[in-house]
Amino acid sequence: MSARSWVIIASALVVSPAAALAQSRSGENAVTQAEDAFGFSIGRESLGIYTASDVRGFSPSAAGNLRIEGLYFDEAYPLQSTLLGSTSIKVGLTAQGYPFAAPSGIVDKSLRLPDAHGGASVVTNADSFGTLGVEVDGSLPLGQTLSIGYGIAGNHGQRPDGTSNWSHSESLIARWHPSPGVEIMPFWAMDNDYDDEAPTYYVTAEPFLPRLPKVARNDGPGWADNRYTGTNFGVLTSARVAENWLVRAGAFRSVNDVKRGFTALLADEQPDGSGERLLFVDPPSKSSANSGELRVTHSILDGPRLHVIHVSVRRRSERSEFGGSDVLDFGPGQIGTKVPDPEPPDFHFSEVSRDRVSQTTAGVAYDGRWKNVGEISFGISKAHFRKETAIPDVAVAVTRSSPLLYNATAAAELTAAVTLYAGYARGLEGSGVAPPNAANRNEPLPVILTEQKDAGVRIQLTHGIKAVAGLFDLSRPYFGFDTGQVYKQVGTVSDRGAEFSLSGSVTPRLSLVAGGILFKPRVRADETAGKIGSKPVGVPTHLLMANANWKASFARGLELDIALLHRGRMAATTDNLVFIPPRARVDLGTHYRFRLAKRSATLRLQLLNLFDNAGYGRVGSGIYGQLPGRYVQGYLAVDL
Numbered sequence: 001m002s003a004r005s006w007v008i009i010a011s012a013l014v015v016s017p018a019a020a021l022a023q024s025r026s027g028e029n030a031v032t033q034a035e036d037a038f039g040f041s042i043g044r045e046s047l048g049i050y051t052a053s054d055v056r057g058f059s060p061s062a063a064g065n066l067r068i069e070g071l072y073f074d075e076a077y078p079l080q081s082t083l084l085g086s087t088s089i090k091v092g093l094t095a096q097g098y099p100f101a102a103p104s105g106i107v108d109k110s111l112r113l114p115d116a117h118g119g120a121s122v123v124t125n126a127d128s129f130g131t132l133g134v135e136v137d138g139s140l141p142l143g144q145t146l147s148i149g150y151g152i153a154g155n156h157g158q159r160p161d162g163t164s165n166w167s168h169s170e171s172l173i174a175r176w177h178p179s180p181g182v183e184i185m186p187f188w189a190m191d192n193d194y195d196d197e198a199p200t201y202y203v204t205a206e207p208f209l210p211r212l213p214k215v216a217r218n219d220g221p222g223w224a225d226n227r228y229t230g231t232n233f234g235v236l237t238s239a240r241v242a243e244n245w246l247v248r249a250g251a252f253r254s255v256n257d258v259k260r261g262f263t264a265l266l267a268d269e270q271p272d273g274s275g276e277r278l279l280f281v282d283p284p285s286k287s288s289a290n291s292g293e294l295r296v297t298h299s300i301l302d303g304p305r306l307h308v309i310h311v312s313v314r315r316r317s318e319r320s321e322f323g324g325s326d327v328l329d330f331g332p333g334q335i336g337t338k339v340p341d342p343e344p345p346d347f348h349f350s351e352v353s354r355d356r357v358s359q360t361t362a363g364v365a366y367d368g369r370w371k372n373v374g375e376i377s378f379g380i381s382k383a384h385f386r387k388e389t390a391i392p393d394v395a396v397a398v399t400r401s402s403p404l405l406y407n408a409t410a411a412a413e414l415t416a417a418v419t420l421y422a423g424y425a426r427g428l429e430g431s432g433v434a435p436p437n438a439a440n441r442n443e444p445l446p447v448i449l450t451e452q453k454d455a456g457v458r459i460q461l462t463h464g465i466k467a468v469a470g471l472f473d474l475s476r477p478y479f480g481f482d483t484g485q486v487y488k489q490v491g492t493v494s495d496r497g498a499e500f501s502l503s504g505s506v507t508p509r510l511s512l513v514a515g516g517i518l519f520k521p522r523v524r525a526d527e528t529a530g531k532i533g534s535k536p537v538g539v540p541t542h543l544l545m546a547n548a549n550w551k552a553s554f555a556r557g558l559e560l561d562i563a564l565l566h567r568g569r570m571a572a573t574t575d576n577l578v579f580i581p582p583r584a585r586v587d588l589g590t591h592y593r594f595r596l597a598k599r600s601a602t603l604r605l606q607l608l609n610l611f612d613n614a615g616y617g618r619v620g621s622g623i624y625g626q627l628p629g630r631y632v633q634g635y636l637a638v639d640l
Contacts, residue, residue: 024121025121027602028044029045029559030046031047031512031561035094036501037049037514038089038515039087039089040087043123044123044125048545049499049501049515049516052107056104056497057474057495057536058104059104059432060104060105060107061078063103063427063450065105065429068111069110072314073109074252074316075232075254080151080171080189080191081135081151082153082189083111083171083173085111090106092472096409099295100365102427102429104474112173114139114140114141114148114175115141115149116175118138118141119139119640120137120138121138121638123135123637125633125636127631129631131155132156133155133157135154137152145176146176147175149173149175150173151169151189159199160216161199161213161218162199162213163197165193165196166195167192167194168191169189169192171190174187181240182238185237187233190229194225195227197226199625200213200264201265201625202623202624203266203268205270207573208271210266211271211335212616212626219333221341221343225260228256228261230254230255231253231255232255233252244299245298246298249293249295250293252290255286262280263441264279265277266278267437272334274332274335275333276333278328281325282442283324285320285321286321287319292316293312305368305369307366307367308367310365310379312361312363313360316359322443323350323353323391328341352392353390353391353392354390355389355444356387356390357388359384359386359428361382361405363381366379373412376408376410377408378406381404382405383401383404384402385400385401387446389444403426403428405427407423407424407426407427409424417460422453422454423452424451424452426452427450427452428447428450429448429450430447431477431479432444433445436623438487439485439486445479450474450476451475453473454470454472454473456471457470461502462504465502465503465512466503467501469500471498472496472498472499473494473495474494476495477489478525490525490529491526491532493523493524497521500517501515510549511549513546519540519568531574532574533573533576535570537571537572537574537621538570538618540567540569540570541568545563547564548561549591558590559593561589561590562589563589564585565586566582566583572621573622585608585613586611589605602636603635604634604636605634606633607630607632608633609628
């Protein structure tokens, strides 16, 4: 292998694979662009067995395992759609080459980078519930070394649960090359959300699944409108300071500013659909997260071998507010009956609680590749963590931890088409916040030490089709309700399972992305925790999916696609007395690519949930929402 080829491989190892020039919006197609079935989204399309909030039964977002272009990012508010290009979920062998692998997987977010050639796209969207939206994004070159990307979006949302909202988003990003080998990319994005009606969630009095209202029916008070602003900004830089030396840095700030917050519950619901109407009113609050990473990478060419060494320092600082809520009791109510009470002239808030977190992690990682033999990677880090929680009338609680974190992965090429791999990771991860029906609702949960072991195989079945299959064993503390309805650690969970992915081009016209996961989790409850079931809440017995996209031979520009999904039953309550039944879904869709006023355009239409199989949405342990039945959605993308 030539030195030039090794340099190309080294670049792929140290720069996020998602870091590419912006693509035209009319060319987006998740099925044809996904590398595997583990989770991928681009523009308005997504697929996969995992999401940013659910990987192997846990949440990478809550755990703090997010990356922007491969660099560490801690979010208080998700990246705006006008700024986000694509998202990839990395687990097992697909995470090979990512320094400092995380037990709950890695979510790598790619920005919508400005194109040096300029241009713009307009995307309009709608659905059968009444949603209407428009988005404009584009690039503006300013000379040979600087280009600006921009995005503007407006949306009126109508949701299946009968709630609605108005929102608009704006973003700016610059890509500047002040000298050869140096790139600087500052960005800024903001979401503004208005009149966002609070949906009603359902909590049963006894262990049974609740009755749910008709589709598009919201029984909550019409004046309970959430209002918030989300902001993300930061800068990414990279510099090749010498031959085979690369310095990358990212600094980010994420803010969620909630000006009005409401949570509506039908509590103690009876089999006939009656219950107690409650509304939690949250005082204005702000959560923020500053984060970033400085990474120095050195690659060494050694004949058929490539050695890549990373030295990294990561830092995060979080500030959040919770509690202080007022609770309005509207008395007995019935599903299908609107809450008639007018908005009170004022609310009675108590003092809020505050949570402060700071963490610095320094480490070194190695990735080695040997042509036709395999690769090995490992990393070791030292974390310094401090959390301070101030609750009114309670002494300030301070926790500190300085664990040693480490990971290792090995892959062996048995043949040109077959690769075996095995890995281990130990991490310090977040746990999210307590659910809305907890006595300590919205309280940030403690960070925890997690551990993961996995192994598997990758097979290149044909020139266009590859398969990945593996086993994993993920252990971590388990959170649930104690006897006082406080959401806290109540035991540990061992989440074992098998996963697989099959992806690629079956023929020049037919693309396939299929995958699945089989779970065998087990909870071990603490002796003082009360009645805790052996199955973790929200983890299904299995999840199977298949997506196919066919370029029609009888009509130029027409593509037909189908998506199949089947989810097994899963525990709905901590005590395992209620389970959400299995659910299947079939989606049909088309892409029609054509010329509109001499511009490339795509009309995308989808019929989702073909057989109208509505189901229960899980909001938390013992708290339910509603999944939509059959509906239609679509968009028109035009490249200008």
